[in-house]
Amino acid sequence: MSKMLKNTTVVSVPTNLNLQFFKYWVEFLRPLHKINPRDIELMAMLLYKRYQLSKVIQDEKVLNTTLMSGKIRKEIRNELNVTSNYFQVMLKHLRDKKAIVGDTINPKLIPRLDDTCEDYKLIVQFSFNGRN
Secondary structure: OOOHHHHHOOOOOOOOHHHHHHHHHHHOOOHHHHHOOHHHHHHHHHHHHHOOOOOOOOOOHHHHHHHHHHHHHHHHHHOOOOOOOHHHHHHHHHHHHOEEEEEEEOOOHHOOOOOOOOOOOOOOOOOOOOOO
């Protein structure tokens, strides 16, 4: 068996390209961003809304501005059933964790999706610092 196959595990996660996918995405990336569970809901919702908007808005700057507009924020607040004040606290948490930088989602946390794809691969490489 080759070293690559020996040191590789592939796990399939059945889902649809909907909010659930983005929840899984943010959960899998949790070791990188360390967002708390309640804020993960918001992050997943922001990514999902961004994905939906990206189908009709091609310009990244316009896409980011639209995503953070009052209208979209209100939609997300309503879907999460949180007050405006609590929503602002959640956004602050995301900014503190660098998941949101300024008024844009950190590009490292945005899955690069193509509507024509049948699956999406997230490749995680564990680099060992030393043996214990």
